[in-house]
Amino acid sequence: MRIRSEKFYEEAIKYIPGGVNSPVRACKAVKCNPVFFERGEGAYLIDADGNRYIDYVCSWGPLILGHAHPEVIAGVYFASKRGTSFGAPTWQEVELAKMITELFPSIEKVRLVNSGTEATMSAIRLARGYTKRNKIIKFEGCYHGHVDSLLVKAGSGLATFSIPASPGIPEELTSHTINLPYNDADAVKEAFEKFGEEIAAVIVEPVAANMGVVPPKEGFLEFLREVTQKYGALLIFDEVITGFRLGLSGAQGVFGVIPDLTCLGKIIGGGLPVGAYGGKAEIMSLIAPEGPVYQAGTLSGNPIAVAAGLATIKELKKPGTYERLEALTSMLEEGIKDVLKKLGLSYKTTRVASMFTLFFTEKEIENFQSVSSCDTDKFAYFWQAMLKRGVYLPPSQFEAWFVSLAHTEKEIETTINAVYEALKEIH
Numbered sequence: 001m002r003i004r005s006e007k008f009y010e011e012a013i014k015y016i017p018g019g020v021n022s023p024v025r026a027c028k029a030v031k032c033n034p035v036f037f038e039r040g041e042g043a044y045l046i047d048a049d050g051n052r053y054i055d056y057v058c059s060w061g062p063l064i065l066g067h068a069h070p071e072v073i074a075g076v077y078f079a080s081k082r083g084t085s086f087g088a089p090t091w092q093e094v095e096l097a098k099m100i101t102e103l104f105p106s107i108e109k110v111r112l113v114n115s116g117t118e119a120t121m122s123a124i125r126l127a128r129g130y131t132k133r134n135k136i137i138k139f140e141g142c143y144h145g146h147v148d149s150l151l152v153k154a155g156s157g158l159a160t161f162s163i164p165a166s167p168g169i170p171e172e173l174t175s176h177t178i179n180l181p182y183n184d185a186d187a188v189k190e191a192f193e194k195f196g197e198e199i200a201a202v203i204v205e206p207v208a209a210n211m212g213v214v215p216p217k218e219g220f221l222e223f224l225r226e227v228t229q230k231y232g233a234l235l236i237f238d239e240v241i242t243g244f245r246l247g248l249s250g251a252q253g254v255f256g257v258i259p260d261l262t263c264l265g266k267i268i269g270g271g272l273p274v275g276a277y278g279g280k281a282e283i284m285s286l287i288a289p290e291g292p293v294y295q296a297g298t299l300s301g302n303p304i305a306v307a308a309g310l311a312t313i314k315e316l317k318k319p320g321t322y323e324r325l326e327a328l329t330s331m332l333e334e335g336i337k338d339v340l341k342k343l344g345l346s347y348k349t350t351r352v353a354s355m356f357t358l359f360f361t362e363k364e365i366e367n368f369q370s371v372s373s374c375d376t377d378k379f380a381y382f383w384q385a386m387l388k389r390g391v392y393l394p395p396s397q398f399e400a401w402f403v404s405l406a407h408t409e410k411e412i413e414t415t416i417n418a419v420y421e422a423l424k425e426i427h
């Protein structure tokens with residue numbers, strides 16, 4: 001029973017558009033009202049009515065250590081006692097920047113901001129400033145925050161200019177954006193042949209995780225590196241999710257493809273608002289005050305947020321953390337694959353490191369078109385059936401499930417059993 005949740009929601013919609021401060025939270029895609037939460041404890045969320053759930057949202061990725069990790073809480077506590085914000089530099093910002101540059105092969109200098117959206121928006125401004133070109137290539141189904149010029153739908157035909165995906169965005173702003181299918185090297189090649197001299201950058205999620213988890217095909221990221229270099233465009237990896245999720249050096253460390261600019265967010269704030277963008281010193285030196293490309297922020301490098309990020313990364317640097325995440329998530333994947341087999345269902349699953357998606361489709365998963373074939377109604381009933389069994393999944397088919405270091409074999413086992421029963425119930 002979620003009596004208080006329902007009451008809170010009734011009130012919320014009076015004062016907040018849709019009752020939520022970010023749209024997916026509204027749970028519309030799963031035909032449900034949002035659950036209001038009161039507490040997080042490790043792998044668990046406790047709602048306003050005292051119900052407990054195993055959490056696979058993990059705040060959409062940042063909580064790789066789980067909820068209320070003691071080191072993160074201590075970092076936040078001691079930082080806040082020293083003051084909440086100074087609008088002037090602190091040593092801790094330097095420590096975080098130094099740590100990021102040491103770990104990420106592409107990053108020599110880094111600027112801290114307050115969100116992933118700010119990071120991608122600023123990286124694109126910088127890429128345009130550096131190349132003195134305007135056009136940007138992005139991929140359908142990749143999400144880079146709510147940046148005007150990146151909120152686009154594909155126009156008709158390959159390599160045509162994109163149309164705004166939201167009212168309030170002038171066509172002039174998206175007319176410089178080229179929206180191509182993920183994993184389609186030929187489409188990228190064609191776009192460069194047509195517009196090569198005008199393209200400032202290609203921005204990509206090295207592992208797409210905002211249409212469910214969609215791994216890059218072999219050679220795709222390498223191809224993006226080659227073609228951008230050939231035409232003098234920059235390659236931007238949006239590692240807001242994959243940074244510190246795939247490993248301490250992000251997807252670039254795993255795939256060995258080094259972009260010109262990298263965007264970070266989510267995990268580097270340990271559950272507080274932090275984003276970052278960085279890259280070669282030569283490019284980053286164009287940012288104000290060193291250079292003419294303007295970018296600023298009243299709360300950028302906020303001491304409390306930085307403390308949470310530092311504590312999180314320090315924990316991740318301990319030996320065995322990524323092996324542990326890999327083992328747990330592999331157990332989840334294998335368990336769910338067994339369940340599908342047992343029930344005679346041929347739905348697809350994907351997994352990269354500690355990110356996982358169960359797709360309600362039988363098509364091979366390689367881009368936005370293939371994930372669009374999913375039965376989203378069925379997913380909605382599955383989500384509800386899982387919630388009833390104490391498992392809180394991302395409330396949309398097109399999201400990654402995140403496993404944290406607070407999850408254990410016990411939670412994974414409970415989840416696999418719940419998946420079996422939920423799938424049986426809805427088929």
Ligand SMILES: *Cc1c(COP(=O)(O)O)cnc(C)c1O
Binds near residue numbers: 120241
């Ligand atoms: C979440 C996300 C963003 C946006 O970050 P916000 O902090 O929500 O603004 C950008 N890019 C990717 C890949 C993301 O997953």
